[in-house]
Amino acid sequence: MDVESLSLAVRLASVGFLIASLEMISGREMFEAKHPMARSVVSLLHQRPLSAHWDRLLPVLLWCQMASAAWLVAFGPSHAFGAAAILVLLCSVLGVQWRRTLASDGAEQMGILVILAGFLAFFPAKSEAVSRIAVMFLTAQLLLSYFTAGAVKLVSPRWRREAVLADILATHRFGSPRLAEYLRLRPRQCVLAQWGIIAFELGFPLCLIVSPPVFFALLVMAIGFHVTCAALMGLNTFVWAFFAVYPCLYAVWSA
Amino acid sequence: MREHLAIVTLGTLFVLSVAAQVSDAVRQSVSRWLLLNVVPSWRFFGPNPMIGDMHLLFRRRSEGGLLGRWEEIWIPPQGRLRALWNPSRLEDKALADMVNAMLAVSHSLKRRISDEARLNQAIQFSQPYLALLAWVMDYGGQPTVREQRQFAVVESRNDGGAGHSLIFLSHFHSTS
Numbered sequence: 001m002d003v004e005s006l007s008l009a010v011r012l013a014s015v016g017f018l019i020a021s022l023e024m025i026s027g028r029e030m031f032e033a034k035h036p037m038a039r040s041v042v043s044l045l046h047q048r049p050l051s052a053h054w055d056r057l058l059p060v061l062l063w064c065q066m067a068s069a070a071w072l073v074a075f076g077p078s079h080a081f082g083a084a085a086i087l088v089l090l091c092s093v094l095g096v097q098w099r100r101t102l103a104s105d106g107a108e109q110m111g112i113l114v115i116l117a118g119f120l121a122f123f124p125a126k127s128e129a130v131s132r133i134a135v136m137f138l139t140a141q142l143l144l145s146y147f148t149a150g151a152v153k154l155v156s157p158r159w160r161r162e163a164v165l166a167d168i169l170a171t172h173r174f175g176s177p178r179l180a181e182y183l184r185l186r187p188r189q190c191v192l193a194q195w196g197i198i199a200f201e202l203g204f205p206l207c208l209i210v211s212p213p214v215f216f217a218l219l220v221m222a223i224g225f226h227v228t229c230a231a232l233m234g235l236n237t238f239v240w241a242f243f244a245v246y247p248c249l250y251a252v253w254s255a
Numbered sequence: 256m257r258e259h260l261a262i263v264t265l266g267t268l269f270v271l272s273v274a275a276q277v278s279d280a281v282r283q284s285v286s287r288w289l290l291l292n293v294v295p296s297w298r299f300f301g302p303n304p305m306i307g308d309m310h311l312l313f314r315r316r317s318e319g320g321l322l323g324r325w326e327e328i329w330i331p332p333q334g335r336l337r338a339l340w341n342p343s344r345l346e347d348k349a350l351a352d353m354v355n356a357m358l359a360v361s362h363s364l365k366r367r368i369s370d371e372a373r374l375n376q377a378i379q380f381s382q383p384y385l386a387l388l389a390w391v392m393d394y395g396g397q398p399t400v401r402e403q404r405q406f407a408v409v410e411s412r413n414d415g416g417a418g419h420s421l422i423f424l425s426h427f428h429s430t431s
Contacts, residue, residue: 023342027331030342034394036349041393044386046290098290102349109295113268116293120261130261137265141272145297148276152301159301167306170413172332173347177413234337234344 002131003078005251006121009138009244010077010086013114016107016240017093018069024096025062031100042101050099058099065092077122086119106145107237113141114244135248142245143205146222150201159198163190174233200225208253215253219246268294307410309354309422313391316403316427325407328394353390354408357383357423379426388428395430403427 024030031037043050068089077086093112097104117134121127153159166183169176183190200221207218226242229235271294275282285294315323330350331343360381368374378384391406408423 019340023340023345027342027345030346030349034390034396036346036353036390038390038393041386041389044389045382047382094291094293097292100345100349101290102352103345104292105348106295106297106299109292112293113295116268117265120257120264127257129258133258133261133265137269140269141295144269144272144276145295148297149299149301152298156302158303164304164306167412168300168304171306172308172413173305173344173351175413180413230338234333234341236337236339236341236344 001251001255002135003121003126003128005247006118006131006134006138007076007078008247009114009135010118010122011073012240012244012247013111013118014069014072014089016111016237016244017065017089017115018073019240020108020237021062021066021069021096025059025066028059028062031058037100037102042099045101054099058096061092061095061099064088065096068092077118078126083123083125086115086122090115090119105237107235107241110141110145110241110245111237114138114241135251138245138248139208139252142242142249143208145242146201146204150198150204153194153198154202159194161191163187163194165194165197166190169232174235176232179232197225207249219249222246272297305351307412307420309350310409310411311350311354311387311391311406312409313395313404313406315395315398316405318401326395328390353383353387354422357381357387357408360384361423375426384425388425392428392430398430401430403429 029035031039033040039050039052039054068085071085072082072089075085076082090112093108093115097108097112117138121131121134158164163183166180166187168174169180169183183193204218204222207215210218223243223246226235226239230239271281271285275285275294276297279296282294282296286292311328312325313328314325317323330346333341333343333347337344357378360383361378364374364377364381368377387406387408391404395404405427406425407421409419410422411419
């Protein structure tokens with residue numbers, strides 16, 4: 001059960017890394033001069049000059065990320081070369097993140113945790129005992145992520161009292177102008193929706209001790225939450241990174 | 256043996272993760288040390304979310320003191336399919352990361368340095384300031400005659416209120 005859950009988690013997280021690698025390959029100018037992740041800019045963040053070799057190494061790492069993620073999506077980590085694919089994916093993702101330095105987000109962090117846990121469980125050969133530890137670790141991270149997100153909103157007076165969701169949705173970056181306008185005209189509904197988000201995030205860890213109908217209802221809500229965030233706010237990779245851990249959550253809940 | 260390695264690795268990572276949600280210093284220390292973001296921050300949009308769009312602008316000043324107009328550093332807009340495909344989010348996030356880091360450094364220095372001249376100098380030597388300056392110098396291209404450049408970070412809001420507000424204004428820096 002744990003091996004299968006972790007295998008599915010690795011496959012789903014790999015979908016996210018596949019999309020991310022294709023996004024970076026298609027928008028590779030973001031790493032070139034005049035762009036925020038140019039070598040000259042990142043060198044200053046690293047406080048030492050980045051070698052010119054990175055100009056040749058970065059495309060190689062991005063293609064390795066894409067190829068290994070595609071392999072894992074198609075065949076999973078238990079298949080032949082699966083362990084090697086996880087190693088290549090982990091190294092290439094960390095290498096790209098190191099070169100990029102900027103623009104890391106929660107989806108990438110969760111994805112890295114899944115791949116790291118998968119690496120420990122499947123490299124050099126799959127281990128049932130390590131899979132169990134990895135599944136518990138990822139479930140704990142998932143519950144920590146929802147609880148923290150809810151707790152920091154609960155302590156924020158703005159999240160409790162002001163229509164902050166309307167303001168977030170009014171930005172170009174996370175924008176959905178029509179919904180922002182709708183919520184701005186209905187501040188009470190907006191604050192109510194914010195309390196709904198806070199309650200959902202804070203209450204999510206309870207899913208480990210609830211009955212099957214409540215568990216699946218919470219899971220459907222979580223799926224709906226991430227799909228809505230992707231559709232309204234452009235957080236496309238969060239869907240895959242967080243969906244990836246749901247099989248682990250199910251394994252721990254059903255154990 | 257493998258089980259022990261997994262327990263130590265994942266256990267340490269989990270303890271660091273819990274600590275990082277309480278204290279930013281933990282996550283920043285690990286990130287600075289490794290230059291990698293392996294210890295996560297799960298504070299999505301809390302406690303004080305960014306409710307404006309950041310814009311990086313710059314202008315030129317000739318040797319004769321003539322000021323050019325403000326030019327915005329262009330970041331590609333997010334497309335209609337961004338729920339599935341959103342490469343522009345990376346450049347957007349990179350700008351936000353640099354600005355947030357510079358503001359954090361600025362606030363931290365303000366607490367320690369009361370003298371304004373020293374404070375300004377310290378901010379100018381901070382990594383995020385230098386990185387933003389390098390981007391501006393790079394973006395503006397090589398000038399044919401010597402000039403100076405200044406950058407500004409402006410926040411725009413689409414809430415029907417204040418519109419634009421200046422977040423940060425740099426000094427002028429020579430291109431040579």
